[in-house]
Amino acid sequence: MFFSEKKPKTKKEIETMDAISANESLYKEGLSTLRDLIAPAAIKTAPQYVEIGDAFSKTIFVMTYPKFLNTNWFSPIINIDFPLNIAMFIHPMETADVLRNLRKSATQVQSQINIEAEEGKIRNPVLESALTNIEDLRDKLQQGTERFFRFGLYITVFGEDLSEAEKNIASVETILEAQLVYTKPAIMRMEQGLISTIPLGEDKLDAANNLNTSPLSTTFPFVSSDLTSNQGILYGINRHNNSLILFDRFEMENANMVIFAKSGAGKSYMVKLEILRSMMLDTDIIVIDPENEYKHLSETVGGSFVKISLNSKVHLNPFDLPKPRKDEDNADIFRSSVAQLIGLLHIMLGSVTPEEDSILDEAIRETYAVRDITPESNFNILTKDAFPTMTDLYEVLRNMDGAESLTQRLKKYTEGIFAGFTNHHTNIEINNQLMVFNIRDLEDELRPVAMHLIMQYVWNEMRSELRKRLLIVDEAWIMMRHEDAAAFFFSIAKRCRKYYTGLTTITQDINDFMTSRYGKPIITNSSLQVLLRQSPASIDTITETFYLTEQEKFLLLESNVGEGIFFAGNKHAAIKVVASYSEDQIITSDPRQLLEIEEAKKELEEEDEHFEERK
Secondary structure, X not given: OOOOOOOOOOXXXXXXXXXXHHHHHHHHHOOOOHHHHHOOOOEEEOOOOEEEOOEEEEEEEEEEOOOOOXXXXXXXXXXXXXXXXXXXXXXXXXXXXXXXXXXXXXXXXXXXXXXXXXXXXXXXXXXXXXXXXXXXXXXXXXXXXXXXXXXXXXXXXXXXXXXXXXXXXXXXXHHHHXXXXXXXXXXXXXXXXXXXXXXXXXXXXXXXXXXXXXXXXXXXXXXXXXXXXXXXXXXXXXXXXXXXXXXXXXXXXXXXXXXXXXXXXXXXXXXXXXXXXXXXXXXXXXXXXXXXXXXXXXXXXXXXXXXXXOOOOOOOOOOOOOOOOOOOOHXXXXXXHHHHHHHHHHHHHOOOOHHHHHHXXXXXXXXHHHOOOOOOOOHHHOOHHHOOOHHHHHHHHHOOOOOHHHHHHHHOOOOOOOOOOOOOOOOOOOOXXXXXXXXXXXXXXXXXXXXXXXXXXXXXXXXXXXXXXXXXXXXOHHHHOOHXXXXXXXXXXXXXXXXXXXXXXXXXXXXXXXXXXOHHHHHHOOOEEEEEOOOOOOHHHXXXXXXXXXXXXXXXXXXXXXXXXXXXXXXXXXXXXXXXXXXXXXXXXXXXXXXXXXXHHHHHXXXXXHHHHHO
16 A cells, blocks of 8 residues: 655645635626626615615514404405515414413413402403313314414515505505504514515514414415305306306396407307306396307207398387386386487487487377377287387478488488388297397498397396396497497396396407496496406406406416406406317307318208108
8 A cells, every 4th residue: 555645835835826716706706696686786774664776665564463364364465466575474382382371371361250250240251252262272272173373474565666665555554454454564673574575584573473273374375266156057167276166147236247358269158158058047048149159059959040130021119118017107118218219219310419309209209199109008908010110200200390300311211221120010029048139231330229129129028027037248349339329238237137137248349348438337237247368459458447466467368268267246266168068069159160060960961861762
């Protein structure tokens, strides 16, 4: 074996190595690190705030909690729409030490109760309740079903300036105080508060409360809304927790629903799925279909598909009056019908002056009087042929002074190009569980008129007979472009609840819908709202209307077909609409899939013909 002995370094070598080490240190000091990139330019600490570069922060901590806490009570803070940091520090405590302290507390409370009893005082509910709570907690700790913790909850709020930070902190305190959770600012300890609420895992503030497992579990922030009930229909899957969204819209304050989505996002698909499932619960469905999307569904389930066009043999008379129920007055029904007729004529005739409006009111009443119909008439015995038509109104206007312009404009609906549209007695009945009114073949000018006319007819049927119904209006923005049509639409949204009917409003053009002064009231009068995938051009309007958070905004922009957010009262959840294979074959709107279904039908028909020939 050979051993080598390392010679001691000379003074010159040592000096050389020190110089190299010093040069390396200088070199490293000149390198940019991650810490340099994320560090603010400067930090200023004050007793009531911390200034971090161009931003300000304030920290508060929870001081006390109420006796009872509900699950998900902290959710409003989690979902608040401004930047904040939240830190939760949970420090476990030894159960034996806690039991020892609780035993002392129980002894003190029991002793106080005994002393007051010996003095002849009446029972003290505060002491008795405290003793019961202590004993319950002792039992649970001893059994191991509960544990005890020191829990610190700190919130740091940021703002571009000090006033914004103070405003945001006031908003947080207001939300918490509404639930009897009280906070205090970390005065003189704002720096420790900021350090405690950044992801370092250091509890520098150390302002904790004593909580056992049950109340502590209520602060768990990731609780998704559960929209599952014991009745109703399946709307889809909750994307938060994969539970089912089962809901009965008729159990809400009203059964109205609004659906907003871009073209191709799956809104009609979702509505047709709801129709199919609602029919199994004996709900009557009435659909206004502007684009022929519900024909295949209607044919499959044996519904009635009513095509409204200029050459159609199906007619609706706007002069029809509903049959009054026992609690309704004929005079009120008559006045309401006249007002609806005036609104329809405003759409048909265009701009109408106040003088012409008065003439129309008088002319409509005179037209009914020509047929011996007055507010005192018995509407229950009137047949559909007894009501006047648009021609009768035209003849009355021809003989009235100052009605020349109205007569000329109305002429095209009695003798002109639109003569066959609104100038006949009603010749249909709502006698099927599914009724689809199709207006695809009408000119754009006539579509609002047709939608108003159909809704007026349905409204009369709703008032005459109380039944569980859904009225579905697709492409509702068509009506919202006209003041009178939008007003009538809004009146139905407000009043249909009294007649056991739910109104479903579907539109892809949120901007046109919201430009009407009746747009937002229709949304607020709907207990259910569904937002599917949105376009970037309309997302700001949607965000402002529904008070969405940034996360919800991006969710709607990035959702796939049939995905979005389902609002039901105060609850909402991300939804994915799912249909079975059989349902999908019935409700699909995919043109390619519809062609395949039609080809399969033709093949089956040809096979049946060949079979009959062989027989």
